[in-house]
Amino acid sequence: MHFQITTEYLDALKEAISAGNDAYINNLLQELHASDIAEIFNELDLEESKFVYKHLDDEEAGKVLVEMDEDVRERFLASLTSKEIAEQFIDNMESDDAADVISELPDNVQNEVLSHIEDADQASDIVDLLNYDENTAGGLMAKELVKVNLNKTMLDCVRELRAHADEIKHIYAIYVVDDDDKLVGLISLKKVLTTSLRSPIRAVFNTEIISVKTNTDAEEAAKVMEKYDLVVLPVIDAIGRLVGRITIDDVIDVIRKEETEDVQKMGGMEVLDEPYMTMPFWPLIKKRAGWLVILFIGETFTATAMSFFEDQIAKAVVLALFVPLIISSGGNTGSQASTLIIRSLALGEVTIKEWWRIIKKELLVGFMLGLILGCIGFIRIALWTRIFKNVYGEHWLAVAFTVGSSLIGVVLWGNLSGSILPIILKKAGRDPAVSSAPFVATLVDVTGLVIYFSVATLMLKGILL
Amino acid sequence: MHFQITTEYLDALKEAISAGNDAYINNLLQELHASDIAEIFNELDLEESKFVYKHLDDEEAGKVLVEMDEDVRERFLASLTSKEIAEQFIDNMESDDAADVISELPDNVQNEVLSHIEDADQASDIVDLLNYDENTAGGLMAKELVKVNLNKTMLDCVRELRAHADEIKHIYAIYVVDDDDKLVGLISLKKVLTTSLRSPIRAVFNTEIISVKTNTDAEEAAKVMEKYDLVVLPVIDAIGRLVGRITIDDVIDVIRKEETEDVQKMGGMEVLDEPYMTMPFWPLIKKRAGWLVILFIGETFTATAMSFFEDQIAKAVVLALFVPLIISSGGNTGSQASTLIIRSLALGEVTIKEWWRIIKKELLVGFMLGLILGCIGFIRIALWTRIFKNVYGEHWLAVAFTVGSSLIGVVLWGNLSGSILPIILKKAGRDPAVSSAPFVATLVDVTGLVIYFSVATLMLKGILL
Numbered sequence: 001m002h003f004q005i006t007t008e009y010l011d012a013l014k015e016a017i018s019a020g021n022d023a024y025i026n027n028l029l030q031e032l033h034a035s036d037i038a039e040i041f042n043e044l045d046l047e048e049s050k051f052v053y054k055h056l057d058d059e060e061a062g063k064v065l066v067e068m069d070e071d072v073r074e075r076f077l078a079s080l081t082s083k084e085i086a087e088q089f090i091d092n093m094e095s096d097d098a099a100d101v102i103s104e105l106p107d108n109v110q111n112e113v114l115s116h117i118e119d120a121d122q123a124s125d126i127v128d129l130l131n132y133d134e135n136t137a138g139g140l141m142a143k144e145l146v147k148v149n150l151n152k153t154m155l156d157c158v159r160e161l162r163a164h165a166d167e168i169k170h171i172y173a174i175y176v177v178d179d180d181d182k183l184v185g186l187i188s189l190k191k192v193l194t195t196s197l198r199s200p201i202r203a204v205f206n207t208e209i210i211s212v213k214t215n216t217d218a219e220e221a222a223k224v225m226e227k228y229d230l231v232v233l234p235v236i237d238a239i240g241r242l243v244g245r246i247t248i249d250d251v252i253d254v255i256r257k258e259e260t261e262d263v264q265k266m267g268g269m270e271v272l273d274e275p276y277m278t279m280p281f282w283p284l285i286k287k288r289a290g291w292l293v294i295l296f297i298g299e300t301f302t303a304t305a306m307s308f309f310e311d312q313i314a315k316a317v318v319l320a321l322f323v324p325l326i327i328s329s330g331g332n333t334g335s336q337a338s339t340l341i342i343r344s345l346a347l348g349e350v351t352i353k354e355w356w357r358i359i360k361k362e363l364l365v366g367f368m369l370g371l372i373l374g375c376i377g378f379i380r381i382a383l384w385t386r387i388f389k390n391v392y393g394e395h396w397l398a399v400a401f402t403v404g405s406s407l408i409g410v411v412l413w414g415n416l417s418g419s420i421l422p423i424i425l426k427k428a429g430r431d432p433a434v435s436s437a438p439f440v441a442t443l444v445d446v447t448g449l450v451i452y453f454s455v456a457t458l459m460l461k462g463i464l465l
Numbered sequence: 466m467h468f469q470i471t472t473e474y475l476d477a478l479k480e481a482i483s484a485g486n487d488a489y490i491n492n493l494l495q496e497l498h499a500s501d502i503a504e505i506f507n508e509l510d511l512e513e514s515k516f517v518y519k520h521l522d523d524e525e526a527g528k529v530l531v532e533m534d535e536d537v538r539e540r541f542l543a544s545l546t547s548k549e550i551a552e553q554f555i556d557n558m559e560s561d562d563a564a565d566v567i568s569e570l571p572d573n574v575q576n577e578v579l580s581h582i583e584d585a586d587q588a589s590d591i592v593d594l595l596n597y598d599e600n601t602a603g604g605l606m607a608k609e610l611v612k613v614n615l616n617k618t619m620l621d622c623v624r625e626l627r628a629h630a631d632e633i634k635h636i637y638a639i640y641v642v643d644d645d646d647k648l649v650g651l652i653s654l655k656k657v658l659t660t661s662l663r664s665p666i667r668a669v670f671n672t673e674i675i676s677v678k679t680n681t682d683a684e685e686a687a688k689v690m691e692k693y694d695l696v697v698l699p700v701i702d703a704i705g706r707l708v709g710r711i712t713i714d715d716v717i718d719v720i721r722k723e724e725t726e727d728v729q730k731m732g733g734m735e736v737l738d739e740p741y742m743t744m745p746f747w748p749l750i751k752k753r754a755g756w757l758v759i760l761f762i763g764e765t766f767t768a769t770a771m772s773f774f775e776d777q778i779a780k781a782v783v784l785a786l787f788v789p790l791i792i793s794s795g796g797n798t799g800s801q802a803s804t805l806i807i808r809s810l811a812l813g814e815v816t817i818k819e820w821w822r823i824i825k826k827e828l829l830v831g832f833m834l835g836l837i838l839g840c841i842g843f844i845r846i847a848l849w850t851r852i853f854k855n856v857y858g859e860h861w862l863a864v865a866f867t868v869g870s871s872l873i874g875v876v877l878w879g880n881l882s883g884s885i886l887p888i889i890l891k892k893a894g895r896d897p898a899v900s901s902a903p904f905v906a907t908l909v910d911v912t913g914l915v916i917y918f919s920v921a922t923l924m925l926k927g928i929l930l
Contacts, residue, residue, distance in 0.1 A: 013758045035692050069814075147472065152469050159660060165659045170696070172637070189654040193623060194630045208498065227500050229714040231635070248713050250692040252720065259724045260808055266728065267804025267902065268797055276809040277819070281826075285833050294798050296838050300845055302789035307856065313782050320571050320778050324767035324910050327789055332903040336753050339732025343725055344741040348717040349534075353741070361746075368750050373761050380765055391772065437732065437902035438797040445789050464710055 003036040010043055017048045025055045031429030034060055038067030041076070049076055058300060062093040071278040080108055086116030094169060095122065096142035096250065099129035129244075137221040138214035140254065141235045144168045147175040148201060150184060155197040157187060172232045175242055176205045183234055183242040185209050211236050212305040214243060220247055236299060256432035262346060265431060266339065268295065291438070298442040302327075305446055309453040316464040318392050319456055322377075322403050327448040329373050329407055330414030331441030337362060337418030338440045342432045345422060355423050359416070366415030370408035378404035396464050402459045406452040413451060414444040475508055476745060482513045490520045499525055503532030506541070514541055523803045527558040530566060536743040539569060547574055553582030559634060561586065561607035561715065561876065564594035587657060594709075602686040603679035605719065606700045606709030609633045612640040616651060620662040640707055641670045648699055648707040650674050675699050679708060686711055686717040727811060730896060731804065733903035763907040767792075770911055774918040775796070781929040783857050786923055787842075787868050792913040794838050794872055795879030796840035796906030802827060802883030802903045807897045810887060820888050824881070831880030843869035858930050865923045871917040878916060879909040 016024040027170035029037060029052075037056070041049050041064065053076075056064060065073060077085055085105075090098045090113060102110055110130075116124040125143040132138030146164045149158045157174055165171070174192065176185040185207040193206050211234045212221045225233050225248060233251075235244040261271045270287040272279055279287075306313070306323075313320050341358065344350040351360065384391050392399050418440045422432035457465060481489040494502060494517075502521070506514050506529065518541075521529060530538060542550055547631040550570075554561045555578060567575050575595075582588040590608040599601030611629045613622045622639055639657065648670040660669050676699045677686045690698050690713060696874070698716075700709040726736045735752040737744055744752075771778070771788075776787050806823065809815040815823065846865035849856050857864050883905045887897035922930060 009563055029670055033675070033693060035694075049803075105810055111521045161655075165655055170653070171655050171694075188635070189658065190626075190633075190636050193654065193657060195628050210498070226714075228498060229500075231637075231713060242574050248696060249691075252717065255717065255720060256812065260812065263728060263731065263804060263808050266731070267801050267808075269804070270803075275812075275814040276805050277815055277822070281829065281833075288798075288830070289834055289837050292794070292797055292801070292834060292838060293841065296790070296794055296841060299790045299793045300842075302793075303786045303845075306786045306789070310782055310786070311783050313778075317775055317779045317782075320782075320788070321768045321771045321775070322913065323785070323788055324771070324792055325761075325764050328764045328767075328903075328907065328910060329757070329761055331906070332757055333676050333753075335901075335903050336732050336734045336757070338735075339728060339734070340741050346701075347725065348722065349739075349740040350742050364746065365749060365753070368746075369754055369757060372750075372754050373757060376758065376761060377765075381471075381766075411625060436800075438793075438800050441796070441906070442793065445793060449789065 003039075005030065005039055005043060010040075013040065014044070014048060017044075017051050020051075021236070022055065025052060029060070034063035035067045037064045042069045042072050046075060046079055050079065054430040058088055062089050062091075062097070064098045065089050066093065070104065070275065073101070077101075077105065082112035083116045083364055086113045090117055091119060091122065091125070094142050094144055094167075095125040095129055096244075098142065099126050102126060103130060103134070109453045123180045132214060136214060137212045137216040137218060137235050137246060138244070140218055140221060140246045140250050141214070142247070143244050144232075145175060145242070145245045146171055147242060148187070150176055150178050150202055150205075152201050152205065153197070153199065154187075154192065154195055154199045157192060157201060158197060161192070161424045165200075167415045170247070172247075175234055175245075176201055181241040181242060182381050183209065183211055183236050185345050186234070187325065195347045207257075209234065210244075213238065218254050220270055221263050222258070225251050226255075249421035262342070263435045265433035266342060266436045267338045268436040270294075282288050291436075295438050295442045299445060300413045301446045305449045305453075309449075309457075312453060312457060312465055316456075316460065318399055318464075319402075319453070321392075323449065323452070325377070326403065326406055326410055326452050328441075330444040330448040332414075333366065333369055333411045333439075333441035334414035334418030334444045335437035337366075337415045338422055338437065342435065344425055345432050352423050352426050355420075358419055358423065364413070364417040366412040367408070368413065370411030371408055373411055374407040375408050393464075395460070398460055398463050402452075404457045405459070409451045409455065410444070410448040413447060415442070417444055417447075470504055470508060473712075475505075478505065479509070479513060482509075482516050485516075490517060491921065492523070494520055499528035500532045502529045505675070507534045507537050511540060511544055513695040515544065523553055524557045527554050527562070531558065531562045535569065535740065538566070542566075547577035548581045551578045552572075552583065554589065555582055555591070556584060559607050559632075560590040560848065561605065561709075561824060563587070564591050567591060568595060568599070579585040585607055597679060599684045601679060601701050602677045602681040602683060602711060603709070604697075605683055605686060605715050605783045606679070607710045607712070608709050610640060610699075610707070610710045611636055612642050612707060613652070615641055615642045615643050615667055617666050617672075618662070619652075619660055619664045619666065619669065622666060623658060623662060626657070631913055635712070637712075640699055641666055642707055644708060647705040647818055648674065648676055648701050651699070656836075674699065677711075678703065680687050683719050684723050687716045687723070690716050691720075703887055712796065727807070727898045730898035731807060731901045731902040733757075756901075760903050760907045766911045767914055770914045771918075773913075774922075777918060777922060777930050781921075781925065783864055783929075784918070784925075786866075787859075788914065788917070790842070791868065791871055791917050792910045795875035795909040795913040796902075797879075798831065798834055798876045799879035799883030799905035799909045800902035802831075802880045803887055803902065806884050806887045807900065810897050817888050817891050820885075823884055823888065827880050827884040832873070834880065835876030838876055839872040842872050858929075860925070863925055863928050865920045867917075870924070871920045874920065875909070875913040878912060879905070882909055882912075 052206050063448050102113055114123055144167055146161050148160050161174060174187045175183060185205040186209050187205050206268040210228050212224060214235055214237055231248045233246045234242055235246060237243050268291050270290055272287055376399045381392060381396060381403060388412045421435040421440060425435055567578055581587055585912040611626050613625050639652045640648060641648050650670040652670050663760055675693055677689060678700055679700055696713045698711045699707055700711060702708050729736050733756050735755055737752055801922050843865045846857060846861060846868060886900040886905060890900055891897045
């Protein structure tokens, strides 16, 4: 039903290109959707791309360009003149896509391309859109829309619609504005088709309209569309005038980007601005080293903590053997807990007001998980002692009790830290996703050591210590 | 603009409810969108909800029900009779929403509700939809759609549209079918409005149509809509007959769910089937304990690994102090690497074919990160020796070199493991997200210890060992 590039397919295509087989290429492009052609471009080298692109009509070319991978597009456009870019791509694109493509170009090329755009309205729309921050509703919106004055009739509405049908890919609604161009409502296409053409707009339009401002955060605009199940969202300026509209496909990109940022933070690094493969070496190091160094410095406190217990370790080396096991169990449990809470906060399933319910729940869960791991730890030591005679010395039972009960404490503590930390961060107005698995693990490592050696000192006094 | 519940707002509402102030409630409901009313229901207790719901008209009631939190809806419906559920909610809902709500009810209640639905077509549609797995396109689709035979005219198309306008919330396209009810194309509403009513369908319809089958995976259907920028996607059965359509709002839910599953796996646990807050105690323990126990067992190998180096630790207790620092650095770097690769694979930014490029990149990145942490580790030991006289013994320089060079090795190794593991999992047909931060950390902990003590044995021979 839909398209997947296979190696054979690509080989046949590359052969047709190198043979200059125009008929083959035309036939192929005829059959495919612009998104599929873009996927093919992602796999071709520059010369091949240029050969194929000459077979696209201008409208299709614009669509393909938008769907290409960013790095491929960048390379491809760099090989064209500003005039070619303007006339063969930008002229036929919707304003939001055009602005996105132009914003990726080097500054001097941007101006050249803009000067070559034939349609003055299109050029002015793009210049306008380039002014908005890309993380706002203004940065997401397109200028093309169909609007009709409140005092007109449905017939005017249909005329307006027909006049703009060519330039707008998908029309989902006609917006109703007053004499000052302020947005006051909308008419769905369904309504247009089911209402008499003589009806005054005023009598039939829907006043329940949801809109955002140009400076509304892009993630916020996405949340609004998601909450109200909208496919298109009008954007107004500071005084309520209709200036553009956001479509759902752009919002899905915002959602994907937002999720990527959360995941990267939760992986213990800064958010990358580019896809992994195109991220250059030094910027990538910078994004990763920052948090790694912070975590490393946090983790040096484990060396400090352990040096307090150096005498105990010297007397009972067996204690050192279980250090990684115990602290990692706390870290793993904490990582689970923080992941759960971060995600639930992001989806709005829990709110920070519920902190006490979360803590109560996680205290019980943590204790139970600690009990499970503690028992397994105890059994492991008992079993090994039986199998590998004397591997943990004559006081193995005391060691097993120490390890088992430390595990309960450390896991309980790790679980609690992991669940509280995101709530504290959120409360402090920070992003909860920063309480990443590595961050929680580092915190729990230091305290876990203190718990372990304190339990050991208590339980092994007079036996091993 | 859009709505946010405040405490004051809620307090005033609750007061109006307990005073039985019908006018206040009617006025409030008049103003609000169904999604907002649903948010209010999430905050009310059962008695209050029942009072408010009596003020909703049947159509609005259905919309509100769909938007409520799952646990709130469950509690609310449990307080109504099957007849009330059928007549006041289900009768006026679109088939996909109705099927979703009914599927959440206990089995015996499901049948009762179905028997009370007045519209026989609606009941049959719902029964039909309940048969599909909820993770397939069939489980996502609604049955309501507008279709027209290939041999009719645009006038028939408009008539068909008007006949169905009431029952379908949003119409984005009219589907064209042949005499066997097989899907052959579509007509956009824009086309209907800009084409003469006398035109035969055959002459104007769009044959470039993308569809999925009822048994297509839901995530796959979401990917198709995302790739081709669709707001509605037709669903066909095994022999190509049109049976339903999926709208973009349902797909956004699929995307969110998919992301949640990935995040939970990356946090080192099994995917929860329910929101965190409604997840009962024992099932939650089960979802979390499974991976924790596996990781714990993996981590017991650290005890085994360390017992091989027990003599070295006994001779040079100072070595034990840096164990947590060194292994956690490997784990943190590995966690970053696996996060990056898992996410890039999920977004399709990298493919497993590019494994060699990834390894080359990560070898360099890992070495550089290792060098940075190694230097900081070296400086830390040197500094502490200067400040806290003799804290790491007379051979502190040899210890510092051992720790520094171990860090380079462990970080490099952690980074490599973290980046390769998701690729191996993907290649093996498993979900790369399983190579979670805790999973990578556990793997790196064991090998990290071996690297550290091997370096130590080599560098400290004749000095401390």
